[in-house]
Amino acid sequence: MAKPYQYSTNMIMYQLELKNISKTYKRNSKKLLVLDNINLNVKKSEFVCILGPSGCGKTTLLRIIMGLEQFSSGSINLDGKNIEEVESRLGMVFQEFSLFPWRTIFENVTFGLEMKGVKKQEQTKIAEKYLELVDLSDFKDHYPSELSGGMKQRVAVARALAVNPELLLMDEPFGALDAQTRNTLQTELIKLWGKTEKTVIFITHNIEEAIFLAQRIIILSKIPSRVERIIENKLPYPRDKLSGDFNEIKLDITRYFYKLTK
Amino acid sequence: MKNHMFKKRIEKYKIQALSIFLFLFIWQLIAQYVINDPLLLPSIADIIRAFFKLSANIPIDIGVSLLHLSTGLLFALLVGIPLGALMGWYKNADRFFNPLIEMLRPIPPLAWIPFAIIWFGLSDYSAGFIIFIGALFPILTNTYTGFRNTSNLLVEAAKVLGCKKNKDLIRHVVLPSSFPYILSGIRISIGIGWMCVVAAEMFGLDNYGMDNVGVGNMLWQYYALHMMDRVALYMFILATIGIAIDRILKYIEARLLKWQSHTNIAQI
Amino acid sequence: MENNKIYILFTAVVLIAVASGCTSSQPGDAKLTALTIGVQPSTHQVAEMIAMDKGWWKSDLSKYSIVKVEDKLFPSGPPEMQAMIGKELDFAYVGAAPAISAISKGLDAKIIAAVQTNGSGLVLSNELAQSYTKPEDLIGKKIATFPPGSIQDSVLKHWLKQNSIDPDKDLRIVAMGPGDAITAIEAGRIDGVFLPAPSPAKIELDEKGKIVELSGAMWPEHACCVIVASGDLIREHPDMVKEILRTHIKATNYIYSNTDDAKKICSEKIGLSEEVIQHSLDNWDGGWIVDPHSIADSVLSFAQVQYDLGYIETMPKQEDLFDMQFYDEIA
Numbered sequence: 001m002a003k004p005y006q007y008s009t010n011m012i013m014y015q016l017e018l019k020n021i022s023k024t025y026k027r028n029s030k031k032l033l034v035l036d037n038i039n040l041n042v043k044k045s046e047f048v049c050i051l052g053p054s055g056c057g058k059t060t061l062l063r064i065i066m067g068l069e070q071f072s073s074g075s076i077n078l079d080g081k082n083i084e085e086v087e088s089r090l091g092m093v094f095q096e097f098s099l100f101p102w103r104t105i106f107e108n109v110t111f112g113l114e115m116k117g118v119k120k121q122e123q124t125k126i127a128e129k130y131l132e133l134v135d136l137s138d139f140k141d142h143y144p145s146e147l148s149g150g151m152k153q154r155v156a157v158a159r160a161l162a163v164n165p166e167l168l169l170m171d172e173p174f175g176a177l178d179a180q181t182r183n184t185l186q187t188e189l190i191k192l193w194g195k196t197e198k199t200v201i202f203i204t205h206n207i208e209e210a211i212f213l214a215q216r217i218i219i220l221s222k223i224p225s226r227v228e229r230i231i232e233n234k235l236p237y238p239r240d241k242l243s244g245d246f247n248e249i250k251l252d253i254t255r256y257f258y259k260l261t262k
Numbered sequence: 263m264k265n266h267m268f269k270k271r272i273e274k275y276k277i278q279a280l281s282i283f284l285f286l287f288i289w290q291l292i293a294q295y296v297i298n299d300p301l302l303l304p305s306i307a308d309i310i311r312a313f314f315k316l317s318a319n320i321p322i323d324i325g326v327s328l329l330h331l332s333t334g335l336l337f338a339l340l341v342g343i344p345l346g347a348l349m350g351w352y353k354n355a356d357r358f359f360n361p362l363i364e365m366l367r368p369i370p371p372l373a374w375i376p377f378a379i380i381w382f383g384l385s386d387y388s389a390g391f392i393i394f395i396g397a398l399f400p401i402l403t404n405t406y407t408g409f410r411n412t413s414n415l416l417v418e419a420a421k422v423l424g425c426k427k428n429k430d431l432i433r434h435v436v437l438p439s440s441f442p443y444i445l446s447g448i449r450i451s452i453g454i455g456w457m458c459v460v461a462a463e464m465f466g467l468d469n470y471g472m473d474n475v476g477v478g479n480m481l482w483q484y485y486a487l488h489m490m491d492r493v494a495l496y497m498f499i500l501a502t503i504g505i506a507i508d509r510i511l512k513y514i515e516a517r518l519l520k521w522q523s524h525t526n527i528a529q530i
Numbered sequence: 531m532e533n534n535k536i537y538i539l540f541t542a543v544v545l546i547a548v549a550s551g552c553t554s555s556q557p558g559d560a561k562l563t564a565l566t567i568g569v570q571p572s573t574h575q576v577a578e579m580i581a582m583d584k585g586w587w588k589s590d591l592s593k594y595s596i597v598k599v600e601d602k603l604f605p606s607g608p609p610e611m612q613a614m615i616g617k618e619l620d621f622a623y624v625g626a627a628p629a630i631s632a633i634s635k636g637l638d639a640k641i642i643a644a645v646q647t648n649g650s651g652l653v654l655s656n657e658l659a660q661s662y663t664k665p666e667d668l669i670g671k672k673i674a675t676f677p678p679g680s681i682q683d684s685v686l687k688h689w690l691k692q693n694s695i696d697p698d699k700d701l702r703i704v705a706m707g708p709g710d711a712i713t714a715i716e717a718g719r720i721d722g723v724f725l726p727a728p729s730p731a732k733i734e735l736d737e738k739g740k741i742v743e744l745s746g747a748m749w750p751e752h753a754c755c756v757i758v759a760s761g762d763l764i765r766e767h768p769d770m771v772k773e774i775l776r777t778h779i780k781a782t783n784y785i786y787s788n789t790d791d792a793k794k795i796c797s798e799k800i801g802l803s804e805e806v807i808q809h810s811l812d813n814w815d816g817g818w819i820v821d822p823h824s825i826a827d828s829v830l831s832f833a834q835v836q837y838d839l840g841y842i843e844t845m846p847k848q849e850d851l852f853d854m855q856f857y858d859e860i861a
Contacts (some may be wrong), residue, residue: 068418091422098419102521111434113290115424143521163423299637301615365542376713383719384672384704394576445756466674466704471700474678482707486608486628487841488635 013080015199016042016065016167021074023060034060035071036224042167047193049214051207051253053261056224058203060094062169066092078167082251086093091165095172097152099144105131105138105155105256112163133192150181152186161196170202170229186212190237207253210244212239218255221260228260273276304491309498312491319475323496324503326480327459327477328468330386334393334462335455341394342451343444349402350409350440363402371395372461383475385468397455404447408440442519449511456504477503563765565591567601568610568622571800573727573810574646574755575623576792577818579799590777596768606676606707613647614639614760621774625726626825627681629758633851634842638761640853643775644825645755645782648746649816650682651730653715654722656713657771659740659758665693671721675712677705681754682745684835686724689748715739726754728802731810746815753825753832754816764853769854771856775820779860822857 022115023035034057042048052058063069065076065088067083076083099108109127111185118126131137134154144152153173160168174182186209193200210217217231231253235245286306293305300308313320349356371392382388412435420435463478472482477496484492538678567587568577578601581587587599602619603651604610607628613619615637623645633639652673654662661667668690676682683705687697706714708729714720714737723733733739745752757778759771783794793811797804819825824847837845 066422082492092419093417094419096415098415100416100419100435101436102441111420111425112423115434145521145523159423271633301632363665375710379710379713379719380717383717384674384714464706465710466706466720471705473702483677485612485677486631487836488608488611488632488637489841490635 012042014077015044015046015079016040016201017077017080018065019075019077019252021061021064021071021076023057024072025066025070033224035064036226038074038220038225038227040218040227042199042201043203044166044199045199047190047202047215049210049217050111050201050203050219050220051210052205052220052225053222053257054205056220056222058205058220059171061220061225062092062171062201062203065167066090066169089166090169091155091160091167092169093156093160093171093173095175097144097149097156098177099155099159101142101144104141104143105136105147106143108144108155109140109159109162111159116163119256126162127158130162131155133161133195134158134188148181149177150185151176157189157192161192161198165198167199167201170200172203172205175204182209187238189213194237207250208241211235211243211249211253219253219256220259229256295367301488301490304494308491309495312489312495316492316495319480320499322472322475323477324481326472326475326479327463328503329470330389330462330467330476331393331452331455331459333386334391334395334458335397335452337390337394338397338401338455339448342398342447343405346402346405346447347432347436347440348371349410350406351436356406363399367399369395370461371458375461375465379465384466386470388465389459389462389467393455393458396458397451400450400454401444401447404443404450405440408443408447409436410438411443412436442515442522445515445518449508449515452507452511453504455498456507459500543753545721561595562770563595564598564600565596565601565620566618568604568613568624569601570604570606570610570623570625572755573647573796573800573807573814574816576785576796577645577778578623579795580784580792581777581781583795583799586780587774588618590773591770594767594773596770605709611637614758617762618759619760619773620763621757621771623755624758625681625727625759626753626756626829627679627684627832627836629756630829630836630846630851631679631680634844634846636639636835639650639758640761640764641756641758641822641829641851642764642771642853642856643778644819644822645757645778646816646818647751647754647825647828648744649754650685650724650726650745651741651814652686652724652743652745652748653733653739654742655715655720655732656737657717658721659742662742665690665695665743668722669695672702672704673724674704674706674711674720674724675724676708678839679836679841681752681832682724684725684832685745685749685752688835689743727814727816728800728806728810728855731813732802732806734813735806736811741813744813744815749828750822753827753828754823756825756829759853764835772860775856775860777850779820779857782820785818804833820857821861822852822854826852 018040020034022033025032025034031100038061039054050058050061058067060067064071100111103111106127109130110123113123113126128137128140131140134157136151136154136158139147139151144155147155156173172187177185190213202213211233215233217233218227219229219231220226221228231249235249239246288307293303294307297303345359349359369462373390374395378388378391382391416435416439417431420431425431460478460481463476464482467476467479467481469475474483477499481493481496481500482498560824565587567574567578567582582599582601588596591599592646602613604613607625610622610624611632614622626641629639629641658667658671673686673779675686683703686703690700691698695701704720708725711720711723711725712729712733715723715733722739723729728742728839734741757774759774764771789811793804793807797807800807829851830848833842833846833851836842
């Protein structure tokens, strides 16, 4: 594990540091250990995937980072400072469709800006910019119920980005979509990431998706989850799912998973 | 496409009109040939005759009754929505008020008349009170359900976008999310409130300074005088206004909730 | 296919209606063994209560194949007449005005006897009663009484007009049932009420008001309650009708000869204390009578009131409302 504050020609300072994060759920008198001493560091503008089987604590970990849940022990630092409850410098995209159905697409995207007290004119500028970025400008006056699943998630991404978070947390955002839509959105996400240079922590249980998207893949085990393995993915973007290199990594990880889940 | 929709609508109305016409026709037949006693069953012809005789009074009667309805409804909204919201949001408020509400709910508005007289005298607020009793519970329940059913996911989505305080969450997420429930609660309340008009106008109200007005009031008076054709007429009026109100409200509901339509533009 | 369904439905409904229509009207049941009497909880109708309490209805009519007689209590005239229209009652003790109204509308029945005259009282709130000296003191006030067309409403308005007071413009008369009127005055929500006994006495004993005028002073010897017998009973069982009259006379006489017992029976039936009943009898001007001739004119005046108000279409004649032959035969 690389040490923090490691100086070289590029100053490598970790944007997000998770130190010994553990989480225990108490229900009635039973205790369930979900996360077991997770240590994780993420660099600025890095695209990191947390990969694990269904039922491991990856969603819990993300929610802890976001501040929607509390961790039982350990510490989280953002830019070296202790993280507070729900950081407005973090953004999140959920797996289920989470757009506000009573607001138009445009109004959904401006929601976070309204909360920040941004002026109307400025709101419009920013919202239009991000809608353009996800290629949904034509639908800004439509309601979510009129959109397909893929479109809804694109709006969710635009909405999250509109408030200019430093870190974007994504909880299996394409899990509810069909394969074709998923592929398209994966490609769009990488383009978006290239343009905005946000730090992204992306959760999935889909090995192919992780290899396609991430520079670093962190594999979590089943509950109680530990960091089992970290894989550096140095394939150049945009990646080709049919290439030999890609499939080599895929085979490697798949074998590893098979061993893990035995 | 438009032509097709138009045709379908005409078909729908044709069947509805047919059912009503048939009902009236059979009524007239039975009244005229089978029973032949206006005291037992006034015929449609009798009712129409009564209508023409009373046509000057009817708008005023409807107006007075609608005023009574509005009074009761206004207070039902003022009490029901905040209380429903409170109970829907805070579990302790729910536990606290629930037994009281469950005890009061089964008591029919009619039973409250003596108290209406004692507390509000013979004013039009008394009538409003009876209607309030009827209209309160649907609004209360629906607001409560709306608040309770607020999607946790949407609340969290708002939180991660910077909406953290309770009052902000209620304003920006819970209320808009509950809006369909509240609207339908209002519609049901108005319907029930209108049904209570007859009970509400049974005793000597002020009627805004007029005598012998109000749909419920006149219905009772004509009943006491065994003028069954007029009683039937006023029953028809009650029914018609009731349907009209309901249809109008349904239309308003649809327009306000147009975001609920599910027409899919299935593209990527 | 749709059309076929509708025609079938149509025919079915009509058939059902015709069938039910035919079965509902049964002319002249072979043997009449039970009678139902309509009565109201008022001191006016204590004759009926005495006869019922002593078992006289049953014993006097048993020679005519009657084995069961029961009575039904009604809060006021109109529902009682409604029950008679629905053929639920064979005869009824009821106010003359509801009887006029129902018979004029087509109820197959006739008035066969008088029951009582006068017997209503004007009660004012305590403060108003103190300063009351004459009818003009009522100007600008709000009085509750039975709805237009009723005896009370007719008597009150008649008396006001005789004193040059316009009942529509000079004061407010509001209509309601007896229960609500009592609630209103006892809650201090109204200036006065005009109600039949024993309500005025009850209000006085509850110290919520004072009786200031009696109806007999407003319209001397005005008719009040009568006995109405159904057309079926009159046509098919005239001897029973005569017997009913005899029993009614016996009971009416009993009121005068055994007043204490009459009070007790009345109190038990109505559910008010004997004290209230006593106070009511001490403070009323009502008289229990039987002879229908004595009230014929008064009743027709009430019919005139209803006709003038447009509540009945044609002005009835005496023979439309009364059947005096039974009384004449036994008198």
